[in-house]
Amino acid sequence: MDDFLAARSQMALSLGFHIIFSCIGMVMPFFMAVAHYYWLRTQDVTYKNVTRAWSKGVAIFFATGAVSGTVLSFELGLLWPKFMEHAGPIFGMPFSLEGTAFFIEAIALGFFLYGWDRFNPWFHWFTGVVVGVSGLASGILVVAANAWMNSPAGFDYVNGQYLNIDPIAAMFNDAWLSQALHMTLAAFAATGFAVAGVHALMLRRGRNLAFHTRAFRIAAAFGAVAALLQPLSGDFSAKDVARRQPAKLAAMEAHFHTEKSASLVLGGLPNEDKQRVDYALKIPGMLSFLAHGNFEQEVTGLDRIAPENRPPVVVPHIAFQLMVGLGTLMMGIAAVYFLALWRKKQWLTSRWLLGLFVAATPAGFIAVEAGWTVTEVGRQPWIINGVMRTADAVTPMPGIAYSFYLFTAVYLSLSLVVIFLLYRQIRMVPELYDVPAGTPEPEPAHA
Amino acid sequence: MDYVVITFLYLAILLYLLLGGADFGAGIIELFTSRKNRRVTHETLYQAIGPIWEANHMWLIIAIVILFVGFPRVYSVMSVSLHIPLLLLLLGIIARGTAFVFRHYDAVHDRMQGIYATIFVYSSLVTPLFIGILAGSALAGYVDPAAPDFLSAYVWSWMHWFGVAVGVFTVALCGYLASVYTIGEATTEADRQRFIRKTRLLTIMAFAAGALVFVAAYYEGLPLLTWIFGNPVGIAAIGLATISLGLLWYVLGRDSRTWLPRVLAGFQVTMILLAVGYAHFPDFIRLRNGEHLSLFEQLAPAKTIAALGWALLLGSLFILPALGYLYYSFQHVSRPQSAAPEAAPVP
Numbered sequence: 027m028d029d030f031l032a033a034r035s036q037m038a039l040s041l042g043f044h045i046i047f048s049c050i051g052m053v054m055p056f057f058m059a060v061a062h063y064y065w066l067r068t069q070d071v072t073y074k075n076v077t078r079a080w081s082k083g084v085a086i087f088f089a090t091g092a093v094s095g096t097v098l099s100f101e102l103g104l105l106w107p108k109f110m111e112h113a114g115p116i117f118g119m120p121f122s123l124e125g126t127a128f129f130i131e132a133i134a135l136g137f138f139l140y141g142w143d144r145f146n147p148w149f150h151w152f153t154g155v156v157v158g159v160s161g162l163a164s165g166i167l168v169v170a171a172n173a174w175m176n177s178p179a180g181f182d183y184v185n186g187q188y189l190n191i192d193p194i195a196a197m198f199n200d201a202w203l204s205q206a207l208h209m210t211l212a213a214f215a216a217t218g219f220a221v222a223g224v225h226a227l228m229l230r231r232g233r234n235l236a237f238h239t240r241a242f243r244i245a246a247a248f249g250a251v252a253a254l255l256q257p258l259s260g261d262f263s264a265k266d267v268a269r270r271q272p273a274k275l276a277a278m279e280a281h282f283h284t285e286k287s288a289s290l291v292l293g294g295l296p297n298e299d300k301q302r303v304d305y306a307l308k309i310p311g312m313l314s315f316l317a318h319g320n321f322e323q324e325v326t327g328l329d330r331i332a333p334e335n336r337p338p339v340v341v342p343h344i345a346f347q348l349m350v351g352l353g354t355l356m357m358g359i360a361a362v363y364f365l366a367l368w369r370k371k372q373w374l375t376s377r378w379l380l381g382l383f384v385a386a387t388p389a390g391f392i393a394v395e396a397g398w399t400v401t402e403v404g405r406q407p408w409i410i411n412g413v414m415r416t417a418d419a420v421t422p423m424p425g426i427a428y429s430f431y432l433f434t435a436v437y438l439s440l441s442l443v444v445i446f447l448l449y450r451q452i453r454m455v456p457e458l459y460d461v462p463a464g465t466p467e468p469e470p471a472h473a
Numbered sequence: 474m475d476y477v478v479i480t481f482l483y484l485a486i487l488l489y490l491l492l493g494g495a496d497f498g499a500g501i502i503e504l505f506t507s508r509k510n511r512r513v514t515h516e517t518l519y520q521a522i523g524p525i526w527e528a529n530h531m532w533l534i535i536a537i538v539i540l541f542v543g544f545p546r547v548y549s550v551m552s553v554s555l556h557i558p559l560l561l562l563l564l565g566i567i568a569r570g571t572a573f574v575f576r577h578y579d580a581v582h583d584r585m586q587g588i589y590a591t592i593f594v595y596s597s598l599v600t601p602l603f604i605g606i607l608a609g610s611a612l613a614g615y616v617d618p619a620a621p622d623f624l625s626a627y628v629w630s631w632m633h634w635f636g637v638a639v640g641v642f643t644v645a646l647c648g649y650l651a652s653v654y655t656i657g658e659a660t661t662e663a664d665r666q667r668f669i670r671k672t673r674l675l676t677i678m679a680f681a682a683g684a685l686v687f688v689a690a691y692y693e694g695l696p697l698l699t700w701i702f703g704n705p706v707g708i709a710a711i712g713l714a715t716i717s718l719g720l721l722w723y724v725l726g727r728d729s730r731t732w733l734p735r736v737l738a739g740f741q742v743t744m745i746l747l748a749v750g751y752a753h754f755p756d757f758i759r760l761r762n763g764e765h766l767s768l769f770e771q772l773a774p775a776k777t778i779a780a781l782g783w784a785l786l787l788g789s790l791f792i793l794p795a796l797g798y799l800y801y802s803f804q805h806v807s808r809p810q811s812a813a814p815e816a817a818p819v820p
């Protein structure tokens with residue numbers, strides 16, 4: 027494997043790994059805050075158990091998210107030193123603010139995880155909310171850095187020099203709003219569906235009904251609301267991309283030839299040599315509408331992009347289809363779920379509805395990974411869109427392939443251990459939290 | 474603002490060494506504890522660091538962010554020339570952070586505990602070793618961005634006796650800090666005495682490791698003595714460190730205040746760093762060609778530094794009180810009123 031490819035793969039692997047944990051770290055605190063709120067309000071001990079059970083899962087995810095994030099902040103330099111040398115001072119603002127957000131999050135997490143029965147219950151509840159709010163803030167901030175790579179702002183690029191740097195303008199770049207909105211919703215949708223799916227599975231197996239029902243409802247409500255909004259925000263993102271990165275739009279839509287009233291390509295296998303898409307379904311005029319809001323307008327195709335600046339087509343196109351497909355599916359499930367809540371209460375306990383959620387457990391996270399693939403691969407060959415090429419940014423150190431293999435092994439084993447630990451947590455729910463009515467709450471002994 | 478940013482950089486590094494260092498030390502101590510006492514030690518340590526360890530490690534992130542935003546060339550030279558030790562450091566951080574949490578949040582207590590413990594303990598040793606190697610390499614002057622071949626560019630930049638000696642010294646200091654820290658957490662008098670004995674032992678080990686650094690510096694031809702004793706600040710710092718060490722030994726047997734030994738130990742380490750670092754300020758990395766990467770010369774453009782400085786100042790307005798309250802609230806967690814640790818016994 028050549029070093030450049032290895033560096034890109036290692037970056038993708040690390041970010042792809044981190045994003046799962048960061049989504050959970052951003053969203054789970056809100057789920058816990060709701061369960062915790064019900065516990066404090068109703069004194070229904072099951073809610074306390076849900077909160078505590080979740081908080082243990084979150085502690086595991088949080089630690090893994092924190093170490094993988096630490097790795098990333100070094101990796102940006104280890105893999106892309108030339109990029110960081112120029113970009114650091116420009117897009118550093120969100121990272122410096124993010125530092126504060128992380129810190130507050132870590133402090134609040136200490137209070138929350140270890141503060142049971144030590145503080146005023148509402149103070150304790152509040153620290154949990156702080157974990158969520160600061161996690162969300164860090165996610166939104168770090169996306170600003172990525173958005174800047176897509177839509178560079180806050181400097182003048184003159185003869186290879188980066189002049190008149192304005193870090194504030196860089197932070198408020200054009201792509202931030204659409205990306206941050208879409209990413210935030212994605213985190214809620216993905217985590218909501220994943221958590222709901224796990225509890226739905228337990229419900230279908232008839233385990234700890236009181237516990238899992240409460241947990242399921244909270245997660246499903248968050249996930250379903252986000253999943254309904256997600257396509258709207260995705261449409262907003264797409265229009266944004268059409269405006270600022272026509273090459274990326276053309277790649278993800280496999281739109282080879284510039285045309286008026288362009289048709290939307292559904293599915294299919296792009297053939298980059300022949301500049302056409304095989305086996306696809308085409309809806310005339312639809313792409314013009316989705317990208318620019320009317321059925322007539324011309325949509326720039328890859329033929330208008332200089333060959334050396336064209337992104338790959340196959341990967342972004344397939345990834346985009348996957349994301350949109352899963353998004354539509356999740357939106358459908360969300361609609362059914364709300365219908366059930368509103369009119370068809372008997373569906374809520376039906377096996378088929380739970381089955382839908384079980385089936386959709388990984389959907390959100392797959393969509394997240396696919397969406398990032400669209401964004402990052404679609405930006406190629408640029409690391410800073412239109413300014414610096416990825417190939418010029420890579421570290422001169424040879425042998426990156428070995429470091430890529432190493433990280434693959436590390437992340438693979440970490441993933442396995444995390445799955446193993448979650449499995450054990452869930453399996454222990456009956457022992458830890460299954461209280462027959464009337465008995466005092468268990469304080470499990472230490473082994 | 475230049476000074477604000479530089480101050481925060483040094484402060485973040487210092488606090489990472491003191492707080493994160495005590496945290497690494499917790500694992501190191503566990504390694505040097507007899508099997509019989511390991512359980513108590515481990516539980517005392519866990520009670521002490523559980524709530525605060527995440528926060529302790531944030532200082533590293535703050536330092537890195539300051540580096541890449543405020544001193545991008547320093548960050549990029551470091552990332553290229555010291556790629557390998559940074560990578561090994563990261564592996565240590567991953568292994569340690571995850572093993573620490575897995576061990577306490579695994580719902581079932583079984584054979585896996587031994588595996589987590591082993592990983593935790595050895596990565597607690599390896600991580601500060603590489604922190605030390607990196608620090609030593611910044612001073613040693615073998616970093617060479619223009620090196621012609623792989624070995625001198627990426628290997629000899631950090632693989633030298635001085636780096637290794639500083640690494641070992643860092644490990645010893647971490648162990649020392651943690652041992653002082655745990656004294657205040659002991660729940661019984663017997664434990665307390667045991668931790669005090671451990672502190673004395675680790676003090677001696679730290680001295681031995683410190684001597685090693687001088688030997689290595691001599692061997693590598695580095696004027697370490699001049700760096701330290703060539704200026705009044707260095708001499709004064711060493712003097713103060715020695716006095717506070719004496720004070721600490723005196724206090725240990727007699728005084729039961731928890732914060733006093735901790736403050737004294739932290740002060741000593743700060744003084745040692747000051748003594749070594751002062752002669753180099755504001756140079757951050759010494760290069761092979763005799764030049765240095767000076768913080769003042771490598772500063773990012775003024776607007777960036779202003780924004781970074783304000784972000785740090787405003788941030789600390791939120792962080793410092795919250796952090797203070799966190800430390801305050803979780804003193805003596807191991808005392809009786811604490812919530813029972815949660816893990817179910819399973820055969």
Ligand code: HDD
Nearest residue numbers: 205209212257260261263264350353390393394397398401
């Ligand atoms: C739960 C996850 C999820 C779901 C269901 C969707 N997306 Fe998405 N999408 C993401 C998760 C995501 C993401 C991972 O969060 C990305 C990557 C970068 C970003 O800002 O969000 C993304 C990027 C992204 C981009 C590129 C933005 C850019 O490069 O700036 C577009 C155009 C869309 N999405 C469009 C859609 C549409 C039309 C959807 C319709 C259903 C959709 N997404 C569902």
Ligand code: HEM
Nearest residue numbers: 034037038041042045168169171172398399402403409416
């Ligand atoms: C602030 C956030 C982010 C930053 C600063 C960032 C930065 C980078 C950099 C420097 C590269 C290497 C250059 C390149 O190949 O394009 C890269 C590539 C990549 N990143 Fe991002 N990224 C961010 C967010 C993400 C996230 C969250 C993901 C999640 C999966 C992601 C996925 C990828 C992928 C898949 C590549 C490889 C692209 C390729 O194969 O060509 N990125 N990113």
Ligand code: HEM
Nearest residue numbers: 047048051052088091092095096098099128161165168534
């Ligand atoms: C869009 C992509 C990203 C999102 C949404 C995101 C979000 C988050 C969130 C919410 C956390 C909190 C910890 C957790 O929940 O596990 C976190 C942790 C972290 N992230 Fe990311 N992150 C992204 C990419 C990055 C990148 C590119 C970097 C490196 C430059 C980074 C550095 C960190 C660090 C250092 C931590 C640890 C903080 C701690 O200990 O709390 N993240 N991230």
